Amino acid sequence: MENPLAARCRKKMGTALVHDEEMTRYKLLWFDPACAIETPERLTVSHEALVRTGLAARCVPTPVREASDDDILLVHSKEYLDAVKKTPYMTLDDLKEFTLHYGDVYFHPNIYHCAKLAVGAALQLVDAVMTGKVRNGMALVRPPGHHSMRSAASGFCVFNNVAIAAKYAQQKYAVQRVLIVDWDIHHGQGVQYAFEDDPSVLYFSWHRYEHQEFWPNLRDSDYDCVGKDNGAGFTINVPWNKIGMQNSDYLAVFCHVLLPVAYEFGPELVLVCAGFDSAIGDPEGEMCATPDVFAHLTHLLMNLAGGKLCAVLEGGYNLTSLSQSVCLTVQSLLGDPPPRPTDLQGPCQSALESIQCVRSAHRKYWSCLQHAAERPSSDVSTKLEASGEARVSKADLVWPQPARHLPPALGTAAVIPEDLLCPLGCFRFPRDPHSQDVDVSTWSSLTPRRDVDVSTWSSLTALVGRLEKNEIRNGLALVSDVSMAMAHVFGHTPKQRVLVVCVGDTEVLSGLPEDGKTLTVHFSKEALDKPRCKYYIPVCLKKSLMQAACSLLLPLSYQYDPDLVLLARVPGSHVDQSEWQQLVGLLQGLAGGHMLVLIQEGEKTLVGPTASSLSGSPASSLGPLPAPGAEDIEALESLKWRLTTDWKLLQTCKDFTACCSTKAATT
Ligand code: FKS
Ligand code: ZN
DSSP states (O other): OOOHHHHHHHTTTOEEEEOOGGGGSOOOOSOOTTTTTOOTHHHHHHHHHHHHTTHHHHSEEEOOOOOOHHHHHTTSOHHHHHHHHTGGGOOHHHHHHHHTTSBSOOOOTTHHHHHHHHHHHHHHHHHHHHTTSOSEEEEOOSSOOTTOBTTBOBTTBSSOHHHHHHHHHHHHHOOOOEEEEEOSSSOOHHHHHHHTTOTTEEEEEEEEOTTTTSTTOOGGGSTTOOOOGGGTTSEEEEEEOSSOOOHHHHHHHIIIIIHHHHHHHOOSEEEEEEOOTTBTTOTTTOOOBOTHHHHHHHHHHTTGGGGOEEEEEOOOOOHHHHHHHHHHHHHHHTTOOOOOOOOOOOOOHHHHHHHHHHHHHTTTTOGGGTTOOOOOSOTTHHHHHHTTSOOOOGGGGOOOOOOOOOOOSEEEEEEOOTTSOOOTTEEEOOOOTTOOOOOOTTTTTTSOOOSOOHHHHHHHHHHHHHHHTTSEEEEEEEESOHHHHHHHHHHHOTTOOEEEEEESSSOOOTTOOOSSSEEEEEEESSOOOOOOBTTEEEEEOSSOHHHHIIIIIHHHHHHHOOSEEEEEEOSSOOOOHHHHHHHHHHHTTSGGGOEEEEEEGGGGGGHHHHHHHHTTOOOOOOOSOOOOOHHHHHHHHHHHHHHTTTOGGGOOOSSHHHHHHHHHHHO
C-alpha cells in the first residue's frame, strides 16, 4: 500500500474535495416560483456524480467547518449577522416575513447553520491550498454566496463565501493579489461591491444581462462598471446581451479579456465562483455552452498563481448539466487532459460586441489592452434585434454525453540520452533497438545533416504512435537537431493534424506541406520568414510571450483543434523557464493532452522543468508582468488583424470591416 503522502506527491500535490451532506438539510418551505430551483438535490447529484465517476476517490477528502463570527464579519455587518443568527428560532411566518426584506432568497431554520458551513468549506479549501496540503480543490456548498452583500441576503445567498475566502486569504496568508473568476451566469454583485475600490482583488464576471433586463437588473453589471477609486480597472464585467452563448463565446472572452489581464495582474491565488447555470440546459442561464467547456476554463486558470486555485460552487439548476459540469471541472483540477473542444466556430455578433466594449472600457487600465479598438459606435444594435430573434430551440438543448473518461495509463515519456537522469514523474522511453532504416535524404536539402541519431528518431516515431493510440499522454525528447526530428515525425504521422509551436530564432522546416495538415506558429525575437499561408504564422516579439500565447496562439489552436501538439525549442530562444512552463501548461488543453516537446541538445537544463510541467506540476508563477513594449503590441495586433478572416476565434470586434478602417486610419 503506497503511503498517502507519496501518492499525493505523485499526483502533484492533489485536489481537495470539500463536501458535507449537512448542507442538503434545508429547503424552500413555501410556494415561491423564483426560489423553487434552488434544491438540496443540486448538491446530492453533484456529489453522487463525483463518486460514481471515481473522481471523488481521487481527491483529498477535506472536512468542512463552521465559519466563526470573525470570519463572517470580514465581509458582512454585525447587524446583518445578528439578524441571520435569529433565523433558526423563527416560526414559519417569521421566516417568510424576514425573507421579504431581500430579493429572490428564502430562509429556513437550518440555513444559518448551512451558511456557516458553506463559508467554512471555502475557508477550509483556502487553508488546504495555502498551506500546500493540496494544489487546488473544489468546495460543494449550499447556500451559494456571490449575491450576498454586506448587510443583505440576495439570490439564494446568505453569506458571501468567496468574498470572505478572499479576505481570509489576504489576512491569514498575506496573499497580495487575488483573482476571482465568476463564471456563474448571474452577476455576483455582492463580490463586486466587496472589492470595488480594492486593487488587490481582481473580480471578473460574465453574466446574462440582456441590456439590464435580466436579474439582478443592475446598471452596475455593465461593461463600463470597472471599479472605483484605487480599484478602477479591477472589476471586469462581461455582459451577455443574448441567450444561447456557446463554447466559442466563452473561450473568446477567456483568450481576449480574462487571461491577458490575469497574466498581467499576476495573482497569488485564484478563486472561482463556480456556478454552472452558464451551461447548456440550465433554465436560468439559457446558454448553450457544453459541460466540456468547464474542463477548459478550469485548465486555462490552473497555471496562474503557481496552480493555487479554489473553486466554490455557486448556481446550476439543470441537475444533469450541473453534475456533468462539476465532474469536468474536478477532472481538470486533478490534472486529466480536457476533452477535445467541440463546435468552435468563433464568437457570435452579440458576444463580439460585449468583448469589444469590455476591452475598450479597460484599455486605460491594462497594458495588454492598450491597443483595443474603440467600442462600437452603437452598442444598442443587438438590443433592437433581440426580441424578434428566434430563441434557442428545444432541439438545440440536447448535448452529447461527455465521453466516458479514462485517463491514459502512462504519463510522460522521455526520449533522452542514457547518461541523463530520467526526470521525476517521467519514464524513459526505450531507444528502438530495431531501428528501421530511415530515409532522411528527402530532408537533407532542408537542414544540414548533422550527427544524425537514427535510433532517437525511430523511438520518436514509436512514441508518436503510442500517443496516437492514447497509450501514453505526452512526451519529451532531447534531440541533436530539432528540424530533422520534426521532419521525421511528420514523415511518419501522415494522418494527423499537427499543431507545431516553435520557439527560438532558428528557422525550421521551410519545406512543410501547406495543406492544413500542420499549423505552425513560430515565436522568435528576430524577424524570420513572412507568413506564407494561413497555416504558417511567424510571430516576431521582443518579449510579451504570454500575451501572444493567450490572445493569438490559444484562439488559433482551439479553432484548429489538432490531434497532436508538437512544441519545439530551437536555438536562440528568449523565452525563460517559467514562460516556457506556462506555454507547456496551456497547450496541454489541446489534442486531449497529446503533446510532444522537442528540445535541442544545448538546452539540457530545460528537460527537468519541461518534464515537470508535462507530468502535471503547476508552472511557476510569473508574478505581475511588465507592460509589453509598444512594438510588440503593434506586431501582435497587426498579425491578428491579418489572420482574423481565416481564424474567427481571433476576432475581438463586432464589425470587423469598420474596425479595420479605423485601425488603418490610426496606424
Ligand atoms: C426565477 C428568478 C430567479 C434569482 C436567481 C438567483 C441566482 C443565484 C445564483 C447563485 F449562484 F447564487 F446560486 N432569480 N426565474 O445562481 O447566481
Ligand atoms: Zn447563478
